[in-house]
Each structure stands twice: as structure tokens, then as C-alpha cells.
Amino acid sequence: MTETIINLETVNPIEFFGVNNGKLDILKKKFPLLKILSRGTQIKLSGAPEQIEEARDKIELLVQYLERNGHMSENYLEQILGGDDEKTVDNFMDRNPNDVLVFGPNGKTVRARTANQKMMVNACDKNDIVFAIGPAGTGKTYTAVALAVRALKNKVVKKIILTRPAVEAGESLGFLPGDLKEKIDPYLRPLYDALDDMIPADKLGYYMSTRTIEIAPLAYMRGRTLDNAFIILDEAQNTNDLQIKMFLTRIGPNAKAIITGDPSQIDLPKNQQSGLFKATRILRNIDGIAHIELDEEDVVRHRLVKSIIKAYNRHDEAQAQEKAPGQADAPKK
Numbered sequence: 591m592t593e594t595i596i597n598l599e600t601v602n603p604i605e606f607f608g609v610n611n612g613k614l615d616i617l618k619k620k621f622p623l624l625k626i627l628s629r630g631t632q633i634k635l636s637g638a639p640e641q642i643e644e645a646r647d648k649i650e651l652l653v654q655y656l657e658r659n660g661h662m663s664e665n666y667l668e669q670i671l672g673g674d675d676e677k678t679v680d681n682f683m684d685r686n687p688n689d690v691l692v693f694g695p696n697g698k699t700v701r702a703r704t705a706n707q708k709m710m711v712n713a714c715d716k717n718d719i720v721f722a723i724g725p726a727g728t729g730k731t732y733t734a735v736a737l738a739v740r741a742l743k744n745k746v747v748k749k750i751i752l753t754r755p756a757v758e759a760g761e762s763l764g765f766l767p768g769d770l771k772e773k774i775d776p777y778l779r780p781l782y783d784a785l786d787d788m789i790p791a792d793k794l795g796y797y798m799s800t801r802t803i804e805i806a807p808l809a810y811m812r813g814r815t816l817d818n819a820f821i822i823l824d825e826a827q828n829t830n831d832l833q834i835k836m837f838l839t840r841i842g843p844n845a846k847a848i849i850t851g852d853p854s855q856i857d858l859p860k861n862q863q864s865g866l867f868k869a870t871r872i873l874r875n876i877d878g879i880a881h882i883e884l885d886e887e888d889v890v891r892h893r894l895v896k897s898i899i900k901a902y903n904r905h906d907e908a909q910a911q912e913k914a915p916g917q918a919d920a921p922k923k
Contacts, residue, residue: 593636595629596649600743601656602693603631613667620671621645660699691736692743694788700736704888707733713880714848719841721826721870722850724884727895730850731824735784738820741846742802747820749802752781754824755833756807778805781824808833817842826851826866828858834865838873854902 598606607614607628618626624637624645633649635642648671655670656662662670691711692700702708707729713720714737722730738750756777775782782805785794797803808829823829823837826849834849841847851866858864873879886903889896 591636592639592642593634594642594646596633596635596646598631598633598653600693601653602660602699603628605656605661606633606652608664613662613664616664616667617645617649617671620648660693660701691733692739692788695790700732700788702733703729704884706882706884706888710734710882710884711737713882714846717878717880718846719838719873719879720848721873721879721881722848722884723853723866723870723882724888725852725854725886725899727899728884728886728888730852730884731780731822732784732787734822734824734848734850735781736788737848738822739785739788741820747844747846748818749804749820750797751811751816751819751821752778752803752805752824753808753811753822753837754778754781755826755828756809778807781805781822808837811837811840814840815842816840816847817844819845821845821847823847823849825855826869827853827856827864829865830858830862831865831868834869838869854906 608616611628614626614628618624621637621641621644624635624641626645627634627636635645651670652662652667655666691702694700702711706724710720710722710730710733722734724730735752738747738752741747742750754777785803789797794803798805808823819842821841823834826834829837837849838847849866849869851864853864853866856864870881874881886896886899889899
């Protein structure tokens with residue numbers, strides 16, 4: 591008798607085993623000569639080697655389906671188990687395009703919710719660098735972190751690096767209490783919050799302690815080569831020209847990067863220009879670099895946030911139109 595253990599860490603165990611192990615019972619009926627046990631996020635198979643091999647192939651198809659779709663009915667389960675090859679599962683996958691990125695703690699699913707968020711996911715799959723530009727609340731950072739966690743779980747990369755410029759948004763770092771880490775952590779809090787939704791606390795603590803996941807201010811990236819990593823530069827509108835160029839030239843040959851920014855929330859001093867605008871302009875036609883623009887239709891916060899963004903946009907447009915005639919009539923020197 592042979593034994594083997596299959597890990598199911600990339601899928602929701604409840605979806606795989608079913609309520610009250612209903613789907614597991616269907617799997618057991620398909621392979622009556624095997625002893626099949628569930629242990630948390632693992633499934634243990636005991637029996638003849640040829641039976642185990644056949645069951646393993648079917649389980650891999652089930653996992654592929656759940657990774658791409660997030661949910662599987664018992665009817666689909668039976669049809670996948672009854673199919674002879676991968677075409678069976680592919681037919682279902684084509685009808686149910688994947689939007690589940692990560693299964694978080696307690697079975698929570700993290701998915702791309704809007705059309706532009708889905709474009710962001712597709713762009714990341716096809717390119718090594720993605721610029722995601724849009725207003726607050728459109729899920730830029732959250733989707734980017736989910737893509738990074740997915741890549742780590744699928745062993746596409748060995749580590750995640752999350753960074754953002756530590757620009758004082760109305761406060762001076764020098765007047766804040768604590769050491770440098772304690773001063774900077776509040777500016778990195780949105781990144782921690784996103785990770786909390788996607789990785790169990792104990793595993794996240796382990797990843798942080800082993801530096802598998804690293805969160806640091808942008809200045810700490812200088813001089814490094816960031817390889818075999820998924821790197822996110824958040825709040826890129828608060829970088830100057832030299833900083834964003836420094837970041838982009840740190841990226842190693844086996845790395846992916848997402849740069850997010852909101853042009854309406856620049857916290858730089860008035861005498862400094864954001865480097866994000868120049869970067870998006872001059873890098874727009876380079877193969878392997880994608881540009882995704884999100885707008886108020888992608889807002890996933892409170893229903894009023896979308897209306898607030900629209901109101902501010904109308905106000906800014908009206909002000910720009912009022913200034914334009916005055917500028918045109920100004921006397922030439």
C-alpha cells in the first residue's frame with residue numbers, strides 16, 4: 591500500500607471538500623478502493639499506486655478549476671471526475687473566467703470586481719511592469735497586493751516587496767514619536783491592511799520575520815537588485831523623477847512590478863514635480879510595460895465615494911475652464 595499527501599493551500603478547503611464533506615464523499619465514491627482522508631488544507635490518499643495516480647490527476651484538475659473559478663458545484667465535480675482528460679475541465683473554465691485571485695483567512699475570496707480591475711489582472715499576467723493609475727478607492731493597491739500574494743502562493747516568485755515614498759502628508763516625520771520604523775509604519779499601514787485580508791496572521795508573521803514579505807519606504811530600495819520578487823510601488827505620484835527612475839532600474843530579470851498612483855493626491859512640495867507623469871509618458875510604448883487607468887466607476891468603497899470623486903472632478907474641470915480665458919488674454923512680456 592502506498593500513501594501520498596496533496597496540499598490544497600491555493601484553494602478554499604470548504605469549496606473543495608464541500609459542506610459536511612459532501613464533495614469529499616463524491617470523490618470517495620469515485621475511488622472506492624482508496625482510503626481518502628482530509629486534514630485541514632491537505633488530502634491523504636492510501637492504496638494501490640495506480641489508483642493513487644489516477645486520483646491525483648483528478649484532484650489536480652479540481653484544484654485547477656477552483657483556482658480559476660473559486661466555486662464548484664457538485665454537478666461540476668461529478669462531471670470533472672467523469673471526464674477522461676483536461677478538456678472536460680477546460681470547457682467549464684471557458685464558461686467561467688477566473689476573477690478569484692486569493693483565498694484569504696476564513697474562506698474569504700479576494701477577486702477583481704470591476705472591468706478595469708480585471709484588465710489590471712490580465713495586464714499583469716501578460717507584462718512584467720504595470721502602471722495602474724486612478725483615484726482613491728478604485729482598488730489599485732488592493733488588487734496589486736492580491737496579485738503579488740497569488741504569485742507567491744503559486745511559487746512564481748520567492749518574495750514580495752511592498753514600498754511607497756514616505757512623504758509627509760501634512761505632518762513632519764521629525765515630530766512623530768519613535769524610531770524610524772515607528773515613524774514610517776503609519777504611511778505603510780494600507781499595505782499591512784491588504785495583507786491582513788489575504789494571509790492568516792500566523793503565516794503573515796512568519797513571512798515578515800523571514801523577509802519573504804518586505805514592506806519598506808522607497809529610499810530603502812536604493813542600491814538593491816530586486817530579483818525573483820513581486821514588487822509594488824504604491825502612491826507613486828509622490829515620487830520625483832529620480833526616485834521613480836531609481837525604482838524602475840532596480841527590477842531584476844525574474845521580477846514583476848506594479849506601480850500605482852493617484853494624480854489627484856500629490857503630497858510633494860510645490861517646487862517639486864511628480865515623476866509619475868513623465869514615467870507613464872515616456873514608457874507608454876515599451877513592450878512588456880502596460881498602462882491601466884481606473885476611474886470612479888471602479889470605486890469599491892462606500893457608495894458616496896463615487897459621487898464625491900465625480901463632484902471634485904467637475905469642480906476641477908470648471909476651475910480649469912475659468913482660468914483658460916484669463917491665461918489666453920494675459921499680455922505678453
